[in-house]
Amino acid sequence: MNVSIIIPVFNERDSLPDLVHELEQNLKSYEAWEVLFIDDGSSDGSTEWITALCNKNPKFKLIQFHRNYGKSAALSEGFKAATGDFIITMDADLQDDPAEIGNLIAKLKEGWDLVSGWKKTRLDPLNKRLPSKLFNVVTRLMTGVKIHDFNCGLKGYRKSVVKSIDVYGGRHRYIPALAGQRKFKVTEIVVNHRARQFGETKYGGSRMFHGFFDLITLLFLNRYTQQPLHLFGSFGIGFLNMGLIVEGFVLYYKYVLGEPFSKHMALLMFGVMLIVIGIQFFSIGLLGELMARSTQGQENRVKKIHSQDTHHGLS
Known part of the structure; x- marks a missing residue:
């Protein structure tokens, strides 16, 4: 030993x-x-x-x-x-x-x-x-x-x-x-x-x-680390929902109150920005998920090789 x-x-x-x-x-x-x-x-x-x-x-x-x-x-x-x-x-x-x-x-x-x-x-x-x-x-x-x-x-x-x-x-x-x-x-x-x-x-x-x-x-x-979509996806959905709510107000001002888009251009762009950020977070989560799955596959292969070597040495 x-x-x-x-x-x-x-x-x-x-x-x-x-x-x-x-x-x-x-x-x-x-x-x-x-x-x-x-x-x-x-x-x-x-x-x-x-x-x-x-x-x-x-x-x-x-x-x-x-x-x-x-x-x-x-x-x-x-x-x-x-x-x-x-x-x-x-x-x-x-x-x-x-x-x-x-x-x-x-x-x-x-x-x-x-x-x-x-x-x-x-x-x-x-x-x-x-x-x-x-x-x-x-x-x-x-x-x-x-x-x-x-x-x-x-x-x-x-x-x-x-x-x-x-x-x-x-x-x-x-x-x-x-x-x-x-x-x-x-x-x-x-x-x-x-x-x-x-x-x-x-x-x-x-x-x-x-x-x-x-x-x-x-x-x-x-x-x-192994489930990055849970983190980035949550942020992404949060920003996406906030953006959609903001754009909902813009549509309300336009079609219910009859106010032109130009009057609320800043709010319109803010909503678009939130939606884009949400999509980016969600995309990062998807990319991270693919990378995590790739790494997990490599770890599984290594474990199998190690196990085979161990059994061979004991036989």
Whole structure:
């Protein structure tokens, strides 16, 4: 069994020696493993320390960014590079306990596709716990994914999950929701959470608000990507109806009140403009529907090829 550990790193030099020691202790029972450090633009010596480690032990690997791109970008690159059958993500600040790796993998072996850690007892300051609790409640209600801690860095995945989801912007907070949208089986387990020993948290209150914008985007794309006509068609019909109502008033003035069109030319043109906008929205929806169907057909073919390859390999 192959295991890949993905760890985003941003200025965590003091935590790295203890982290690596704990990783080695908890991974030695696995036949094949790798640890991928994603250096997200560190400037405190983390890069140099990890580079020296990689030169000593090839099981540790480094992907280095030119500057700080954020956790989503770091995880995305880690997902691309990971070769393990099971992938574990965790933070580098020692708050995630490497001893939980075995528990995550055991849960994955039960048949789950994604296992999210739940820091039920959090050792964080109040100004971090309260926004996090609010964020998780809202996200759980809006996505329908029944877990308690979406933003926990400690998660376990099957390879099929990380190769199927697209993580960018701030979408790392919603990986369980992204997996749920693709019909992967998602669950959670309670994990040990430890107090930060070195450095300062990278979490700020503003991130919660940014996270809600990402959530709205995620829900919008999930609802309308495959059925764009539902969105653009609704706008189109709305504008078309408003235009027809306006033109109805113009006809009323002309044929009931006997007033010439020239007297209401501005209203006439406004109605025409609304009708044209409505037709354009509806046309965009139809075009989007054709594109969505084309993409869905390609996805179905890929799934079939993957299934055939899998069955062939097992025979």
